[in-house]
Amino acid sequence: MSEPAAALLHPRAVRLDAVAADRDDAVRQCGWLLAEVGAVTSAYTDSMLERERSISTYLGEGVAIPHGTASGKNAVRRDALAVLRFPDEVDWDGHPVTLAIAIAARGDGHMAILAELAQILLDPDRARGLREATTADEIIRLLQPAEDPEPEKEPEEEGSAL
Amino acid sequence: MTTINGKDIRKLVIACDAGMGSSVMLAGQLRRALKKQPVTVEHTPVDSIPADADVVVCHTGLAERARRGAPDVPVVPFEVYLGDPAVDKVIKAIKDGGDLSV
Numbered sequence: 001m002s003e004p005a006a007a008l009l010h011p012r013a014v015r016l017d018a019v020a021a022d023r024d025d026a027v028r029q030c031g032w033l034l035a036e037v038g039a040v041t042s043a044y045t046d047s048m049l050e051r052e053r054s055i056s057t058y059l060g061e062g063v064a065i066p067h068g069t070a071s072g073k074n075a076v077r078r079d080a081l082a083v084l085r086f087p088d089e090v091d092w093d094g095h096p097v098t099l100a101i102a103i104a105a106r107g108d109g110h111m112a113i114l115a116e117l118a119q120i121l122l123d124p125d126r127a128r129g130l131r132e133a134t135t136a137d138e139i140i141r142l143l144q145p146a147e148d149p150e151p152e153k154e155p156e157e158e159g160s161a162l
Numbered sequence: 163m164t165t166i167n168g169k170d171i172r173k174l175v176i177a178c179d180a181g182m183g184s185s186v187m188l189a190g191q192l193r194r195a196l197k198k199q200p201v202t203v204e205h206t207p208v209d210s211i212p213a214d215a216d217v218v219v220c221h222t223g224l225a226e227r228a229r230r231g232a233p234d235v236p237v238v239p240f241e242v243y244l245g246d247p248a249v250d251k252v253i254k255a256i257k258d259g260g261d262l263s264v
Contacts, residue, residue, distance in 0.1 A: 055223045057183055060244045067183040070207060105182045115190025121244055
């Protein structure tokens with residue numbers, strides 16, 4: 001089942017003014033923050049780094065979603081997200097990243113939030129709004145899945161059942 | 163090269179490594195896009211693709227493993243997680259019943 005953004009993303013797991021020397025440094029900070037809120041053990045960070053080295057988690061629009069590998073799931077204690085904002089950007093395999101949304105998950109509870117994130121990033125204006133958010137509450141609100149997850153720009157194919 | 167028709171796709175599987183990030187996101191997107199279609203969207207580890215999958219979608223970096231694990235299932239590789247034309251083609255084929263060459 002999908003969970004509201006607030007259940008998975010605690011305000012304590014949001015850092016708005018992070019600074020990282022490079023991608024690995026940023027990923028380590030993501031792992032540290034997930035551990036800090038009790039979502040993972042410290043072993044998770046190595047699995048996150050391993051994942052970046054095989055396939056980058058850079059998504060687009062200045063956003064990456066670092067997370068562990070299949071074996072890293074053993075280090076997950078509960079499903080959670082963490083958000084680190086890097087106002088000075090981090091070089092992520094050649095892409096400038098402003099926002100890292102770190103994931104720790106055993107289940108699928110965060111699927112609706114990630115689908116919402118994809119919708120946001122496909123719209124440059126909404127993507128900028130997310131990158132420029134200045135409070136934890138605003139980020140949590142922006143990632144909250146829409147009540148009726150219907151693609152907005154698609155014309156209705158049939159009359160509404162209502 | 164295999165050709166399948168979108169109307170014959172009943173189960174679409176997104177193959178992934180951990181099943182935590184990009185594949186979950188893509189599964190969420192595809193479920194939204196295909197909500198009105200008679201298609202099941204699942205995501206599974208690349209080494210355990212179900213035998214009844216009609217089509218597998220996965221990152222190019224995992225395509226070889228997917229083909230080894232499910233030699234009889236057409237595999238559609240994609241490069242980027244957002245708005246990849248390969249994924250859009252699969253959605254279109256399912257919605258319009260068109261042919262999909264993979």
